Amino acid sequence: MRQDPVPPNDPVEQLVALLARIPGLGRRSARRAALRMLQDPERLMRPLSRALDAAAEAVSPCRVCGNLDSRDPCGICRDPRRERGLVCVVEGVSDLWALERAGAHRGLYHVLGGTLSALGGVSPEDLSIQPLVERVAKEGVEEVILALPATVEGASTGHYLADRLRPLSVPVTRLAQGVPMGGALDVLDDGTLAAALRARRPA
């Protein structure tokens, strides 16, 4: 993320510079947003300011799974309806939230906090891997689902985790790769097409 210096004096420029740090807002849209907000401060600025403070105060990483939540352990870890034997391993909290929005997973999660990367200098100690191994060893986990990105880093992290978990004799699975729902074949990349063809199933 580009980090513009914050001009110290002018409140408008200062607001624009800080809004421009929000991922998804460029400098130009930050200026437009600031202007729109300044025309309706009681509805667009004061409540947001309070919500930022409240969330910064209340939200912290769950000590069990790494989810960000206002409770610790988080709402998912506390939920008695979740299958406690099924742990889905994700790279980051945004993946966890995406799976929750999809309502696709009925078990618990484990957030790694990244993927292994020799080039990026990310080694196993930088990720929440040892806590995952301990969790699987101690808490009667029956299946570990690796929901990692379909990248080189995601794949090598998956291999590393499978190696580390092998002594515990717990089944380790990973997400299927293939044609996305509604996806036209002719715009798909070669890798996805090849993977979908290799993983073909009876119709």
Added chain:
Amino acid sequence: MRQDPVPPNDPVEQLVALLARIPGLGRRSARRAALRMLQDPERLMRPLSRALDAAAEAVSPCRVCGNLDSRDPCGICRDPRRERGLVCVVEGVSDLWALERAGAHRGLYHVLGGTLSALGGVSPEDLSIQPLVERVAKEGVEEVILALPATVEGASTGHYLADRLRPLSVPVTRLAQGVPMGGALDVLDDGTLAAALRARRPA
């Protein structure tokens, strides 16, 4: 702008709902932004919250021109280097800021606060038109430049203003219409092409 109800309990959902009110951020990008912010609250949340409060406190419309600024009259109206006889009329503050970024105007401004619209129920009393007329009458204005949008409403507002200003015998001009810089002819709309052809000048 869509106005989602703000969930009263969860601080994360509340932050997402309020971020989603920012023009330019949809629900999905608001969620992504909230997540990113929660991972670095001291840099991304606390300063923004303070800047929102500071700007909401300090910024108000300039009583002379309608610009939004932390001073009243605004920095432009106070600037002794600006040509006080040249007043550029704009629909909104965002247009004023765009002209300032372009460094295109060396005079002062007047923000109308909208354009006339029979369908939208916007009549002359809803806009800052009487203050403009008084300003032109009293302050030795030598030229009024209409920098209004090239829409039906912009054009009819321009005609109305020209009528209202005629008794004061001050030259009233409007922005040129034509091919934008770097614009390819074959993607331009018919109206712009026709206007550019009508307004052709010696090469």
